[in-house]
Amino acid sequence: xxxxxxxxxxxxxxxxxxxxxxxxxxxxxxxxxxxxxxxxxxxxxxxxxxxxxxxxxxxxxxxxxxxxxxxxxxxxxxxxxxxxxxxxxxxxxxxxxxxxxxxxxxxxxxxxxxxxxxxxxxxxxxxxxxxxxxxxxxxxxxxxxxxxxxxxxxxxxxxxxxxxxxxxxxxxxxxxxxxxxxxxxxxxxxxxxxxxxxxxxxxxxxxxxxxxxxxxxxxxxxxxxxxxxxxxxxxxxxxxxxxxxxxxxxxxxxxxxxxxxxxxxxxxxxxxxxxxxxxxxxxxxxxxxxxxxxxxxxxxxxxxxxxxxxxxxxxxxxxxxxxxxxxxxxxxxxxxxxxxxxxxxxxxxxxxxxxxxxxxxxxxxxxxxxxxxxxxxxxxxxxxxxxxxxxxxxxxxxxxxxxxxxxxxxxxxxxxxxxxxxxxxxxxxxxxxxxxxxxxxxxxxxxxxxxxxxxx
Numbered sequence: 001x002x003x004x005x006x007x008x009x010x011x012x013x014x015x016x017x018x019x020x021x022x023x024x025x026x027x028x029x030x031x032x033x034x035x036x037x038x039x040x041x042x043x044x045x046x047x048x049x050x051x052x053x054x055x056x057x058x059x060x061x062x063x064x065x066x067x068x069x070x071x072x073x074x075x076x077x078x079x080x081x082x083x084x085x086x087x088x089x090x091x092x093x094x095x096x097x098x099x100x101x102x103x104x105x106x107x108x109x110x111x112x113x114x115x116x117x118x119x120x121x122x123x124x125x126x127x128x129x130x131x132x133x134x135x136x137x138x139x140x141x142x143x144x145x146x147x148x149x150x151x152x153x154x155x156x157x158x159x160x161x162x163x164x165x166x167x168x169x170x171x172x173x174x175x176x177x178x179x180x181x182x183x184x185x186x187x188x189x190x191x192x193x194x195x196x197x198x199x200x201x202x203x204x205x206x207x208x209x210x211x212x213x214x215x216x217x218x219x220x221x222x223x224x225x226x227x228x229x230x231x232x233x234x235x236x237x238x239x240x241x242x243x244x245x246x247x248x249x250x251x252x253x254x255x256x257x258x259x260x261x262x263x264x265x266x267x268x269x270x271x272x273x274x275x276x277x278x279x280x281x282x283x284x285x286x287x288x289x290x291x292x293x294x295x296x297x298x299x300x301x302x303x304x305x306x307x308x309x310x311x312x313x314x315x316x317x318x319x320x321x322x323x324x325x326x327x328x329x330x331x332x333x334x335x336x337x338x339x340x341x342x343x344x345x346x347x348x349x350x351x352x353x354x355x356x357x358x359x360x361x362x363x364x365x366x367x368x369x370x371x372x373x374x375x376x377x378x379x380x381x382x383x384x385x386x387x388x389x390x391x392x393x394x395x396x397x398x399x400x401x402x403x404x405x406x407x408x409x410x411x412x413x414x415x416x417x418x419x420x421x422x423x424x425x426x427x428x429x430x431x432x433x434x435x436x437x438x439x440x441x442x443x444x445x446x447x448x449x450x451x452x453x454x455x456x
Contacts, residue, residue, distance in 0.1 A: 001025075006378035007108070008127045011118050011307045014099050014108030017052040021107060023059035029109055030063020031135035032126050037093060039068035039136055044089060044112075044150075046074040046082035047097035048243040049183050050208035052107045056097045060109060064095070065147050068138030075152040076206070078183045078244030080338035081159045083116030085150070087334055088158065098243040101216035102422070104209050116336045118307035160191050166333070167195060167344045169351040174198040176237040176250075177343075178225040180215055181207040184244035188340045197347060200232060208242075215242035217326065219256045222248060230254030235350055236357045238343050245306065246326040247339030249346065251358040260285045261364045262346065263322035264292060269349050270319050270330070271295055279312045279321035279329070281305075282403045283371075283415055283428045288322075291364055303403030304417065310335045324371075324428070367412075367430050368437040374425040374448050380455045381418040381425060387451035388416055407443075414440045416448060 003025060007015035013029060015021030037043065045061055047053040057073070065071045074085055079096050086094035094112035111119040111126065119126075129135070175197050179185040185204040192199050202225060203212035213221040217239035229237035229250045237250035249257040260280070264287070267278050277298045280288050289299045302312045306329075309321040313331045321329035321337075328342040329335065350357060376384055389405050400406035404417025404426075412431030419426050427444050431437040 003131075004378070005131075008123065008130075011120065011123060011305050012108050012110040014102065014106060016105050017056070017107045019105075023055055026056045026059035026109065027063035028130060028135075029126075030060045030065070031067060031137065032130040033093075033095060033111065034064045034067025034069045035129050035134070035136045036122070036126050037067075037069060039138060041092035042070045042072065042090060044072045044074060044082070044086045044091045044094040045096070046077045046079075046085070046094070048079065048208075049076060049181070049206040050097075050099065050104060050107055050242070053097045053208065056107050056109065060095065060097065061147060065143070066137050067135070068142055068146070070146045070148070072148050072150050074150045074155055076183060076186070077152055077155060078187055078340070079110075080244055080336065080340060081156060081187055083112060083336045083338075084159045084162070084334070085155045086112050086114065087116040096243075100243055101241040101246060103215065116334060117310040118336075120307050120311060156186055160187060160194075163191055163341065163344060164194055167348050169195045169197060169347060171351045172196055172198065173236075173347055173351055174200075174232065174234040175347065176200045176202065176225060176229045176232060176234045177204075178202040178213075178217075178222060178237065178239040179204050180213050180217065180221070180240060180242065181205060181210050182215065182240055182242040182244055184240040184340065188238075188240070188343060191340065191344065192347065195344075195347070200228065200234065202228065210242060217241055217246060217248040222250065222256065226250050226254040226256065236346065238339070240339055244339060245337050247328070247342060248326050249357075251361055252356045253358045255358065255361075257357070257361055258285070258366060259322065259324050259326050260288050261361050261366070262342075263320065263328060264288065264364055265349065265360050266328070266330075266342065266345055267292060267297070267320040268295065269345070270332070271297060274319055276319040277316045279309055279316065279318045281309065281323045282400065282406055283324040284322060285324075285367065285369060285430055286413070287364065287366060301400075301402060306337050309337070367432060368434045369428070369430040370437060370441065371429075372427045372441075373419070373422075374427060374445070376418070376423060376425045376448075376452065378423045380452075381423065383455055384425065384448065384451045385416065385418045387454050388447055391447055391451060409440075411436055412440060414444050416444060
């Protein structure tokens, strides 16, 4: 069968269902994953609420179990809750069916370590096995009853009880939660209400078509959330993505909170216990170094992707991690990202303070910043980025090549990198002034356009 290589991305496999990713591919991925694991591993498998996720789950499980692996299916869960189950079980690995924040027509599979964190280099090995067609399948007589169903309500209770034991609100808060028809509605409202918070929910019915808003929480998609927070006089709001690994916060004035500012607020609270590095990806604002540097904290920059943040947290014994795309990590609990955990931590901080979230955010400065996407076909986007780097090197610019090309200036920076999940060149720009931001935007557009001409 003709399988597009670009569906294999840096930290998952993902494509449009029944176009470039389908049930047959999912079955073969099960073969490849089981072969990679050696055929005798215990594997936990879960899924998000997309309309095709049950199909992908069943197909993948069939392939995986055919290799002799013992498969435990959790069914519908937010991915942090699923990761928690993998961590707390005696499983050797996990696999979760999702396309994260992508539109509803997408789906895919993410592989997990036994501690719930994602694969990095292992994804390339699985890809090689997949395309080699050299699968190690078990004999029929060695299979037995190797597909075991786990009650997802029991897993949710275990996760909820764990977090409830770790947090306490010193005063009652009013919170608005927008789930965007994603699966975080299965956990977050219950936990916050048990902590005596007043909770208003939006779009809390799981629906894989995401009819209420797009899966990705953005300033545009969270307009209703912002209005409800301001109108209801709530302390803050939180908007989650489809599978529950991203969260964007709204302050008491109905303003979208900058990801890095939330990260700085939480990191400073954690640093009261232990002085340690903080991890941030290359897209995060320069305010991270400027603000946390006041506390004598070293910031470690890494490439985009939750799996790379998790690796860096372990490597540097860091106390906190953040991505500009609204992933947050608190390794004192576990090394994977969990928006519900972060929501609870922010609520706890606010419950102990006389300040409102808007006041905390306004105490932290910010610079003009812009993100945008430049369309670029999956088939050429990596080649285009190589040419971008060649052009910038030939012109003598100062470059950070941690992930894509980050051009460093005295008064700002511009980052260009190929998306790992979409046919795009993702661009982030920050500058000391609005005028300089516009200049850097034009600079980026011209550079990418020049690079694309070589492949068109």
